[in-house]
Amino acid sequence: MNTLFYSRHLVHPVTLLSVAHGDKENIAAMSWVSALSRNPPLLMVAVSPKRYSHQLLLDSQEFAINILKDNQNELSTLAGTHSGRNENKWESEPFRKLRKTATKIGVPVLKDCLAVFECKLEQHIPTGDHTLFVGEIVHSESQTEANPLVLFNRQYFQLGNFVSKYP
């Protein structure tokens, strides 16, 4: 196996990273997202320095992760195929109608998705060709009846059959 494509063998959540600083804002597709700590509640997102969101996140020191539902694949594709350098994606119809203000940080978030985690940047670490951003969750909202969109092998899937409970 070519290690270049190793991440295709991992299932990933499908999320949108929301950042804002001054009069700049962006919403970007991110799947290298994981939990890191329960207490304090920390999560990570790995962002390439090439991405427009990278500097905005460093400047603002805060961000939100919006977890997408299994019928929101088009939002991820829209965010993932346009750069915030060229246009403000929040001004496009799909995002404009879902926009709301976060509770504890100064970024827009989605009013309808599986969950929103509002984070303060706790640290950032260079890791290869990405920067690992660690955020402390200062506020979160979620929908209990929603199902997540899953990314695997560069394809979106719904969650499938229940297998068993984790012990």
Place this chain on the structure above:
Amino acid sequence: MNTLFYSRHLVHPVTLLSVAHGDKENIAAMSWVSALSRNPPLLMVAVSPKRYSHQLLLDSQEFAINILKDNQNELSTLAGTHSGRNENKWESEPFRKLRKTATKIGVPVLKDCLAVFECKLEQHIPTGDHTLFVGEIVHSESQTEANPLVLFNRQYFQLGNFVSKYP
């Protein structure tokens, strides 16, 4: 929402961490695993300092991540409900019959699973109540026809319906 349970809203891969040092070895269930970098190929696993694997990993500076298939939930449950402090899980029947030697590092790995990533520890960072271990993948193997086991809301699932391709 209680932030304590925020990770329930993220889908996670179901993996087994394999570590060995001297005459000690362990295989442990880990789901806080993510890709971090393509070049070099880096991945992360978050491990609590309370876990038996934590010190073994620091001592040996290498580890393997075994990604489980959707019919291997019992391996995860077995690894997740027993501590390597009390017994060597590799000596139990389910693991003994799947054991093989890794190619480039000195740990046992699974001969049948979705993928195996053999890693050299690149750095480790304290993040809240876990330690974030960053590994560089030095060898990997995978099965192209296999489907992954998915963890969501403390339950195992199969992958479900295909939705669309990631652009």
